[in-house]
Amino acid sequence: MIAIETKQLKKSYGAVPIVNGIDLIVEQGEIFGFLGRNGAGKSTFINMLTGIIQPSSGTYLLLGIKGPNDQVKKRIGVMPDYSTLFGSLTAVEHLKFLSALSGKPEAKERCMEVLQLVGLESHAHQKAAKFSFGMKKKLGIAQAIIHDPELIFLDEPTSGLDAESAIHIQKLIDHLHKRGKTIFMTSHNLDEVEKICTRIAIMKEGQIVKIGTMDELRSFYRSTMTVKLKHSPISKSEQVKLHQWLESAGTDIEMKDSYVTLNINNEKKIAEMIRAFNQCKVDVYRVEVEEPSLEEIFLDE
CATH class of the missing domain: 3.30.70.260 (ACT domain)
Structure with a gap:
C-alpha cells in the first residue's frame, strides 16, 4: 500500500514558488527522510499534506485517500517543529486533550505509557510552561503518537535535544517502524538519517533533486x-x-x-x-x- 502519493504538488505565495511541482511516492512501512537546507520548502510540503495549508495546485493522497480529508487526519500523527503547547496543562493533560480531539480518547494509563516511550514519564504531572525546549520536543512527539496513527510526520524530531535524548528518540522511531508505522521525517542530523531512514529525498528550491536509498545516493555522488x-x-x-x-x-x-x-x-x-x-x-x-x-x-x- 502507498502511504503518501503526490502529483505535481505546488505552493506559491504571490509569484514566489515555495514548493514547485513535487511527484512523490512513499510506501507503507518506510522511514522516509526528507532533507534540504532551510528554506528549501520541506515544512511547507508537510503542512500541505497535513492540511495546515492548502496547495496552490496538484493533488495528494494519504493512505489511499485524496486530501484534504478530515477522516484521514484521525489516522495520521503530526509533530510540527514549532509545537505549540498550553502552558497551564500538564503533559498527561495534553495527551488526554489531543487524543480526545482525534476521536480516540485515551485513559491515563495509555498517556503514561506514551510519555514513558518518549522519556517524559517523570514529568507527567508538570505543567508545560516549565518545560525546557527538549522536553517540549518530546511532548510534541508524544502528541503525534498518542492515538496510535498509521502514518507519522516528524519535523526535526531530535533538533535541540542532548545526545542521550536524541538516541532515545531514534530508538523510539525504530520501535514504531517495527510496529509497521510509516514515518515521514525531516532532519538536519545527517548521521541520524543514515542510521534510521530506509529512503531519502533531497529537496532544493522547492523541488526534489535526488531520491533513493543511502547506498543509491552515495553511488551517484561517488x-x-x-x-x-x-x-x-x-x-x-x-x-x-x-x-x-x-x-x-x-x-x-x-x-x-x-x-x-x-x-x-x-x-x-x-x-x-x-x-x-x-x-x-x-x-x-x-x-x-x-x-x-x-x-x-x-x-x-
Missing part, C-alpha cells in the same frame, strides 16, 4: 573519486609508459615528485593502479582516496 598515491622514484624509461596508462585510467592527472593524483570513476581502478606501478618496478607507499562527506552528498547538490 561517480568520481580523487586518488593520491605516494610512490618511489620512477625511472625515465618507465615514465612515458606509466603516464599513458594513467591517462587511460582517469582524468586530471598530476605527477609531482613522489606523488601522483588523478580522478577515477570506479574504485577497482585503485587496485589496477597499484599493479601498474609495481609492473613498472615502482613501490607504492601510500594511497589516499577523497570522497564526498555526508554533508556534501546531501546538502551541496
